Amino acid sequence: MSAPVSPDEAVFRAHLAGGRFRSGAAAGRWRLVAVAWPHAVFGVRAADGAEYGLRFECSDYPRTPPTAGLWDLELNAPLAVNKWPAGRDRIPLAFNPGWKNGACLYLPCDRISIEGHANWYQQHPSLVWDPAIGIAHYLRVVHDLVNSSDYGGRRAA
Amino acid sequence: MKSIDVFLQGHGLADIAVLAAKPDDTLAEIVSKANLLGPKEARLLFLEDIDGPIDDHAVVEELLPLPTDGEPIGPLRLHVARCRHVEVAVRFNGEAAKRRFTPSATVERVRRWAVRRAFHLPPRDAAEHVLQIQGTSIRPDRDVHIGTLTQGQACAIAFDLVPCQRVEG
Numbered sequence: 001m002s003a004p005v006s007p008d009e010a011v012f013r014a015h016l017a018g019g020r021f022r023s024g025a026a027a028g029r030w031r032l033v034a035v036a037w038p039h040a041v042f043g044v045r046a047a048d049g050a051e052y053g054l055r056f057e058c059s060d061y062p063r064t065p066p067t068a069g070l071w072d073l074e075l076n077a078p079l080a081v082n083k084w085p086a087g088r089d090r091i092p093l094a095f096n097p098g099w100k101n102g103a104c105l106y107l108p109c110d111r112i113s114i115e116g117h118a119n120w121y122q123q124h125p126s127l128v129w130d131p132a133i134g135i136a137h138y139l140r141v142v143h144d145l146v147n148s149s150d151y152g153g154r155r156a157a
Numbered sequence: 158m159k160s161i162d163v164f165l166q167g168h169g170l171a172d173i174a175v176l177a178a179k180p181d182d183t184l185a186e187i188v189s190k191a192n193l194l195g196p197k198e199a200r201l202l203f204l205e206d207i208d209g210p211i212d213d214h215a216v217v218e219e220l221l222p223l224p225t226d227g228e229p230i231g232p233l234r235l236h237v238a239r240c241r242h243v244e245v246a247v248r249f250n251g252e253a254a255k256r257r258f259t260p261s262a263t264v265e266r267v268r269r270w271a272v273r274r275a276f277h278l279p280p281r282d283a284a285e286h287v288l289q290i291q292g293t294s295i296r297p298d299r300d301v302h303i304g305t306l307t308q309g310q311a312c313a314i315a316f317d318l319v320p321c322q323r324v325e326g
Binding site: 022094117125140 | 164174232285287289295322323324325
């Protein structure tokens, strides 16, 4: 008999079955790689065809925002900094290895990064975590970044 | 027989509805599975980004690209609306542009028209601007159909074209 699913995981899996997530997945914008609750790994497709792994920690989902860091999908480990997305403006701010030792993305939808940034609720309301939309919102924010004109491929490429 | 995903959007649907279809299902059979409000007779069905309603007797597999072999591959992206068109207005830098779109036009389709045809932004700038619903902070995702964004009985929606901002501080 399988272990009962916790309420937060149940909501997470319902969001994965929802239209927002599946529409983006069908369009090739992102894909689910694995779930080992409370962690989940996704791949997000960039403009140059590169896929960036993201490993989320989703405790108390969706009431509490998740936090995510770049993840090497082949090595199943944090992504080496020379493989991080490069850019000139918005990209290096969001993907900053100096922020929290690279453990999370510097984005308003991230649980750790939003702490101490009350100004972001006013300045970037569209990027703040929305529990009604859920994981597709965070994935969309990352997908938009790596498909923007600021995106310049991988750092070492 | 393989199941085909149908993604249905429409005014009053909170999310993109995901429906499972058989290749020989009609659109009427598919749409009947969704919890839609309003009179059935007033509903119009559209294919994503295609102008003009389609007959609800149309068969799912005949609306998908021809497969090289085997079963047709989805998803099929549909829109259900009562409006035949949506009047779209976009403001940018003190200028305004208007155009009618099919209600099944995606936000990305409208954004591209705005940056390229209406306001003639250079490619690099064009990629750094998004649509925000006027009077709100809502920036709908690229695959959202504009027919889902209309309010009340109006077949219209107004956007501002705004730059993507740096997240700092």
